[in-house]
Amino acid sequence: MKLDINGAVREIEAPPDMPLLWVLRDLAGLTGTKFGCGMAQCGACTVHLDGHPVRACVTPVSAVGTRKIRTIEGLSSDGLHPVQRAWAEADVVQCGYCQSGQIMTAVALLEKKPQPTDADIDAAMSGNVCRCGTYVRVREAIHLASRLNRGAR
Structure with missing residues (x-):
């Protein structure tokens, strides 16, 4: 599947039910998004889909579709957001x-x-x-x- 992550389209092989959190961390190497509770209760895994905050720990990668994913790494390359x-x-x-x-x-x-x-x-x-x-x-x-x-x- 193709995912638009921080403005770059990446080809990722992942099972459709894999949580977006693990796709980002384990398959895309973007470890800024954290695992907290795994139940969408703490917010540590928050990323943006088309500008809206979502909990990546409970969002299956198949639910992303063509929406743009933005992680903490995508805010600024130099930390100056x-x-x-x-x-x-x-x-x-x-x-x-x-x-x-x-x-x-x-x-x-x-x-x-x-x-x-x-x-x-x-x-x-x-x-x-x-x-x-x-x-x-x-x-x-x-x-x-x-x-x-x-x-x-």
Whole structure:
């Protein structure tokens, strides 16, 4: 099957019921997307399909079709995407395990709502679990990324 991953079409041989997470990690070599719970409850495996956040651990690769897949690696080759910059500036990361999923969810939120309120952020991020409890810094980073995005225009 052909998959459009981060702007490059790749030929991948995978069983149709294989979760997208394992296709990305094991077959495409993109290990930024993490396995957390395997039940779509924690958000560590969040990627975008045509700009919409999805849980890759429960999305069979056969469900992707021609949609464009974007992973954390596809945000920026140099780590300078505004959300990544904001994450570093707000010092969000502690253990870091959940952060690729957190960042992908935040990017989708900001693409949909460029100037989110605290309530918007809390609602969008509510499905992403951070065992370290960095939620206040996540919210701060999303507001900062929103400002960085506005400054870049």
